[in-house]
Amino acid sequence: MTLYTRFAAHLDAALDSLVSEGALPAGLERRAVTVEPPRDPTHGDLATNAAMVLAKPAGTNPRALAERIAAELDALEEVASVAVAGPGFINLRLTDDTWRAELSAILDAGDDYGRITSAAPTTVNVEYVSANPTGPMHMGHCRGAVVGDALANLLEFAGHKVIREYYVNDAGGQVDVLARSVHMRYREALGEDVGAIPEGLYPGDYLVPVGQELAREFGDAFADKPEADWLVLFRTRAVAAMMAMIRADLALLGIHHGVFASEAALQAAGKPEAAEADLRARDLVYDGVLEAPKGETPEDWEPVELPLFRSTRFGDDQDRPIRKSNGQWTYFGADLAYHYQKAENADALIDIWGADHAGTVKRIVAAVQALTGGRTRFDVKLVQMVRLLRNGEPVKMSKRSGNFVTLADVVREVGKDVVRFTMLTRKADAQMDFDFAKVVEASKDNPVFYVNYAHARIASLHRRAEEAGIDCPGADLSHLDTQELALVKLAAQFPRIVETAATAREPHRIAFYLYDLSAMFHALWNVGNDAPERRFLIVDNAALTCARLFLADAIGQIIRNGLAIMGVEAVREMN
Structure with missing residues (x-):
């Protein structure tokens, strides 16, 4: 139990006491009652809106109710003072010993500090990356991959069971194009001069080894055969080769x-048909005719009866076809069936999509709501593209021409942890620049460096203490003063950050928090540059040094826990 959950329990006990006294009616809904840090830290350490939330349904004055609640909380040993502010907010200031105890709790919990456990964890399916299996991963895929993976880590840390899923789009026209592209490379491997790769095929050299392998295996058996003889085989082999490449890139x-x-x-398992039958049985799919396109009607447009999903019942601006006029599934129809399948094994679904798919969010949200009867929470997190820069100049690339910056190239140049951390330094739906020079810069403006530098400084303290002959079998935390305990107060917010970030499905909040925590640690460290008595390591005062080392170790533990959620390893030395 963390400090915040403990005080939520204290508040519940105080409210129960008022109910038993008849000061509050029984059965009031308390879900909107919160215990959190006040927006202005000068107001105290904790604040609750309990009186503001409960006064109206209780038929009482909020300030009067706040006074009664405050009196209950003021009796707690951990509380130094309670004040009622404004119309009924309650601010609490905790004793210094309470914060010292929380500091010990951080190190006692270690890697599990901030972790949430649940007796009945929900299962969350996080689907991310899902790039078409037509080539290696490039930097256009990177941000969504990191956001999705960090979100999966976050949800697991917050007590959920997580399914990490990749949807392989291996049934569309693009994989037929891939097969044709590989067939050219196959003929090339057999010695044929195929010339320039025709427009519309994939020109990348990454397909050369696939063609060579097929040539070794089959010889010239398919060199002059009609497409119908080799398309399925080449498509299957090409997709398998691309997925092996994608897995390696993601690794x-x-x-x-x-x-x-x-x-x-x-589709082979009949999932789209099953989804259609389910929705028809509930009158959510019907046969109808779409309205003519707005504006000037194309000459070749004609009204055609199609199976339509009633997405307007769920907030969409029009009903959507799930099949084409030739009977094939529309992209939406196939996607609907895929989510139907995912919802069979999960309590909640999360999709990580590129921002270019924003226009389809409303209809798929409607579909999931219909398919699950509203029982399954479904979130779509949109991720903006990343603009690559070198020393401030854009890196030009074109996937169509086969010239693009691969994810593997970037990871090898700057490192996995730099890439992952950088991708989480902005909200997912905000624009981002990735400058190869900036992301490895040793400055406060580079969060990757700044957080790692804090952890490396902490790691250095033990080496320096050992060199100075200081041994710390224990620590008397009474030596920590108000300035140092202010850092503990921020450290103690980590479990709250984990919970709120998981609820909002926003892993970038962990990166933001770690930056703030590191900044406060660096500020405390830097005070010692001008005031030697404020340094973490004071050779002639072992007791104070041990207390400050204990504080630093706790901050280091939280940095490691947060970085682990982000999928980043904490460094112990900066080169």
């Missing part, structure tokens, strides 16, 4: 999915 980032769901297998 460089420390990303490993537990499930790879095939669109082709989904």
Whole structure:
């Protein structure tokens, strides 16, 4: 139990006491009652809105109720003072010993500090990356990959069971194009001069080894055969080769999915038909005609009856077709069936999509709501593209021409941890620049460096203490004063940050928090540059040094816990 959950329990006990006294009616809904740090830290250490939330349903004055609640809380040994502010907010100031005890709790819990345990954890399916299996991972995929993986880590740390899923789009026209592209490389491997790769095919050299392997295995058996004889085989082999490449690229980032769901297998298993039958049985799919396109109607447009999903019932601006006029599934129809499959094994679904898919969010949210009867929470997190820069100049790239910056190249140049941390230094839906020079810069403006530097400084303290002959079998935390305890107060917010970040599905909050915690630690460290008595290591005062080392160790533990959620390793030395 963390400090915040403990005081939430104290508040519940205080409210129960008022109920038993008849000062509050029984059965009031308390879910909106919070215990959190006040916005202005000068007001105290904790604040609660209990009186503001409960006064109206209780039929009483909020300030009068706040006074009664404050009197209950003021009796707690951990509370130094309680004040009622404004119309009924309650601010608490805790004793210094309470914060010292929380500092010990951080190190006692170690790697589990901030971790949430649940007797009945929910299962969350996080689907991320899901790049078309037509080539290696490039930097356009990187941000969504990191956001999705860090979110999966965060949800696990917050007590959920997590399914990490990659949707393999291996049933669309793009994989037929891939197969044709590989067939050219196959003929090339057999010695044929294929010339320039035609427009519309994938020109990248990454397909050369695939063609060579097929040539070794089959010789010239398919060199002059019609497409119908080799398309399925070449498509299967090409997708398998691309997925092996994608897995290897993701592994460089420390990303490993537990499930790879095939669109082709989904359709072969009849999932789209099952989803359609389910929705028809509930009158959520019907046969109808779409309205003519707005504006000037194309000459070749004609009204065609199609199976339509009633997405307007769920907030969409029009009903959506799930099949084309030729009977094939629309992209939406296949996607609907895929989410139908995911919802069978999860309590909540999260999709990490590129911002270019924003226009389809409303309809798929409507579909999941319909398919699950609103029982399954579904979030789509949109991720903006990353602009690559070298010394402030844009890096030009074109996937169509086969010239693009691969994820593997970037990881090898700056390192996995730099890439992962950088991708979490902005909200996912905010624009981001990735400057190869800036992300490795040793400055306060580079969060990757700044947080790692804090951890490296902490690691250095023990080496320096040992060199000075200072041994710390224990620590008397009474030596820590108000300035040092202010750092403890920020450290103690980590469990709250984990909980709120997991609820909001926003792993970047961990990166923001670690930066703030590191900044406060650096500020405390730097005070010692001008005031030697404020240094963490004072050779002739072992007791004070041990207390400050204990504080530093706790901050280092939280940095490691936060970085682990981000999938980043904490460094002990800066080169």
